[in-house]
Amino acid sequence: MSLLCNYEPEEEDNEERFLLPNVETTEEVEWYTPGGFHPVHLGDTYDDGRYRIVHRLGAGGFATVWLARDEKEKKWVALKVILAEKSVSLGENSHIGYQAASSFSGESKLVAELRRFTIDGPNGHHLCLVLPVLGPSSSQLSSNFTCRLKPWLARRASYQAVKAVSAIHAHGLCHGDVTTANILFNLLDIDHLGEADIYRLFGSPVTDELQIESGEATGPEAPRYIVKALDFLSSTSNIIGSDVALIDFDQCFSMSSPPEKMLGTPAEFLAPEVAVGLPASPASDVWALGCCIFRLRSGEGPFSNYEVTSPVDLLRIVIQTLGDIPLEWQDTLWDYYGQPTKDPSKGKPLSKWEGERSLKDLVYRIWEQPEGNVVETGTGRPEYKAWDARDEEENKPFPPCFSDMVWKPTAVKVDNTYIFGYNDESLALLEAMPKIAEREAALLYDLLSKIFVYDPQKRPTASELLNHPWFQMDGQPD
Template sequence: MSPRQYEDDDAESLPDSRFLLPQLRDADTEDVEKYQRGGLHPVHLGDIYDGRYRVVHKLGAGGFSTVWLARDDTEHRWVALKIVVADYSTSVSTKSQLSCHAASRCASDAVFGFVLERRHFTLDGPNGRYLCLVLPVLGPSASDLSKGIYSRITPSLSRRASYQATRSLADLHAQGLCHGDVTTANILFGLLNIDRYTESDVYRLFGAPETAPLETESGETPGPEAPKYIVKSLNFLSSIESVISQDVRLIDFHQSFLISLPPEQMLGTPAEFLAPEVAVGLKASPASDVWALRCSIFRVRSGEGPFSGFEVTSPVDLLRIVIQTLGEMPSSWGDTLFDYYGQPTKEPTKGSPLEPVVETGRVRLEDRVWKEDKKKPYPPCLSDTIRKPTATKINNSYIDGYSYETDELLEALPKISENEAALLYDLLSKIFVYDAQKRPSAREVLSHPWFHMGEL
C-alpha cells in the first residue's frame, strides 16, 4: 500500500472537529475533542465531588486526564483531583494499585520520592464512569522550568533534582516495577506547605482562574458531555512568594509494569524519550527506564532534550537521530519494519525498512509562539530555582531566539564549566548505548561524581 493510499484512508477515518479551539492566551489546554463518550469528564469551577472536594482552580491536563486544585472541605486541606478519561479508568486503577503496593515496600524515606494517591473514588458522568484520584498538590514540572533559553533551572538544583529522580527510579526498580513513562513532564517539584494558604491566598498568589467559552464549529450549544468553558491552568511561576520547594517527585504510573511481565505493545512514552530497543519493537525494561531518565537529566540541565531539537514524532524519527549520534544500529535490528506512522510492525504488507537519513529538519525556536512577558524577569523569590535567559540584557540587547544575529549574545551567557561538562558527558555516554545490558542501572549511577559536585 502506498503512503498516498494510507493518507487517503486516514483522512476518511478522521472525524471532523466538533469544537473551536478555546481562546485562552498562552495556554495549553486539554484536547477538547475528547469531550465525548468514553473521554474526558466536563468540570466547572465550584463543582463538588464525592461530597467533599470543591474545584477551585486548574492544575493541568494531559492526554488521559484533567487535574484540578480542589479544597477538601472535610479535612480542610488542598488536594489535586485527577479525573481520568472513562475509557482508561479501569486500566489506570490497576496501575495505581500496583504502584502503591510497590512504593509501600520501599524504605520510608524513599516513599517521599513518589506521588501516590491518598484515596480514590469513581464518578458517573455524561461520558461514562471515571476514576478520580485524590493526590497531594505539587508544583511545576521539570518541563515547565527547563525550556531552552526561555527558562533554565539553576545548575545546583538541576543536579539535586536529577539525583532525587534517579534515586526514586532505583527504589522503584528494586521493588520489581518499571515506571514506563519517565519524562521531564512526570518529574514535579514540590510545594512549600500549601495548606497554609486560604482560597483568597491562592487567587492572590496565582491569579483568579481564566476561562474561555467552549464553542462548537456548527455554532450549536454543546451538550452535557462538554463543559461550558475551558479553564487555563494555574501558573506557579507568577507567585511573588516562594512556594516551590527544592525537592522533586516522580509521578504518573499509568504505564508502569512489573519487570517480570513487560507489556507486549509499544509504550505510550513520547517518542524522544524512547530507548532505541523499544523503538524497534523490543520489550521495555529497567534499562529503557534508565535511557528515558538520562534524556530527562539532559533536558533538566541543558534546557533541551538530546533529541528534542529535531522533529521526533514517532519511533522511526527517533531512530534516525540516534543513528546519527551513536552510529549504525545492531545488525539484528536491521530487518525491523516500520508502518506509515513510523511504528514498528511485524506485518510485511504494512511496513518497510528504515530509510537512510537524507536531511533532518530542525525545529527553529524562533518559530515558536512567544509569550508577551518573555523579557520580564521571574520574581526574585525564584532566583535560587530558575532564571530566564531572554530577560538578560547584554550590550543593550535582549535575546529573542536562536539565530545568527544572537550568537554574540548567547556567547555572553553563563556556560557550563569544562569540569562539569566532562562529568556529564561521562555519565550520559555510559547510558546512551544500544546494548541495554551494558547500561548501568539507576542504582549504579547514583554514585557518579556529576551528582555530587555540590550539596544535594
C-alpha cells in the same frame, strides 16, 4: 506520545469539532467526547461533596488534573480525572505503582496515592485519583527559552529522580513513563491557606468559552469553558521547594511481565529498543532518566525537536547522535504512523535523516545564565524594542523570590538584543552566551555516554547511577 497507546476519538469524530481556546490549554479539547475526558468546571464537587474544584493544575496524556479542597480533612489535594476509555487499564497499572510508592514514599521521592473513587459522566465511567498537591513539573522549569533551572537545582532534581526510579526498581517494578513532566517539585505547606489565599498568590482562574466550529452550543460531553493552568512562577511569594517527586504510575508494570504493546512514553524519552518494538525494562527507564538529566541541565532534551513525534523519528535522531542501530534491529519496518511493524504490506524500511550530531558537543555547548543577565560582545546590534506588552512581559525576569532556583533566558540581553529563540538571527546571540564549565561538562558527558548505549544490558542500573561524581558536585546530594 506513542500512537499505539494514546486515546483517540472514534474515526468519525477525528474531524476537529472545537475552536482553539484563547487560553493556553494543556489537554486535547477534541477528547471531550464519549470515552474521553470528563467535563470539569470550577466549583464542581465530587465524592458526595468532599472535593471542591478551585483551580487547574494541568493535564497529562490520559487525564486532567485539578486543585481541589478536601472539605472533610480541610486540606488541598490534586484530583486526577482519567479518560473513561483508559480508566480500567490505567487504574490497574497505577494501583501497582502507588501501592509500592506508599510503602517507601518518604525516602524514595515517590508520590503515594491518598485514595481513589469513580464517577459517571456524559463521556463514561471515570477513575479519579486523589494525590498530594505538588508544584510545577521539572519540564515546566527546564524549557528552552521559557525557563531554566539553576545548575545546583538541576543536579539535585536529577539525583532525586534517579533515586526514585532506583527505589521502584528495587520493588520489582518499572515506571514505564519517566519524563520531566512526571518529575514534580514539592510545595511548602499550603493546607492553612484558604481559597482567597490561593487566588491572591496565583491570581483567579483564567477561562475561555469552549466553542464549536459550527456555532452550535456545546453539549454535556464538553465543559462550557477551558481553564488555564495555574502558574506557580507568577506569584511574588515562592512556595516551591527544592525537592522533587516521581508521579504518574499509569504505565507501571512488573519487570517479570512487560507490556505487549509499546509504552505511551513521549517519543523523545523512548529507549531505542522499545522504539523498534522490543519489551520495555528497567534499562528503558534508565535511558529515559538520561533524557531527563540532560533536559534538566540544558533546558531541552537530547533527542527532541519539532520533528520527533514517533518512534521512527526517535530512531533517526538517535542514529545521527550515536551511529547505526544494531544489525538485528535493521529489518524493522515502519508504518505510516512511524510505528514498528513486521508486516511488509504495512511498513517500509527506515529512511535516515542526513547529518550527524555529537553527544559531546551537545553537552559542552549547554549555555548558562550570564551575570546580571547581560552579555556585552562589542558587536553593534540594533537595539531591541518590544512590539507589544506581551513581548515586554516575556523579557521581564522572574520575581526575585525565584532567583536562586530558576532563570528566564528571554530576560537575557546580548548587547542590545534579547535572547528570543532558535533561528539564523539568534544563533549568534546563543554563541555569545557563557557555556557550562569544563569540569562539569566532562562529568556530565561521562554520565550520559554510559546511559546512551544501544545494548540495554550495558547501561548502568539506576542504583549504580547514584554513585556518579556529577551528582556529588555540590557535596552529598539528598
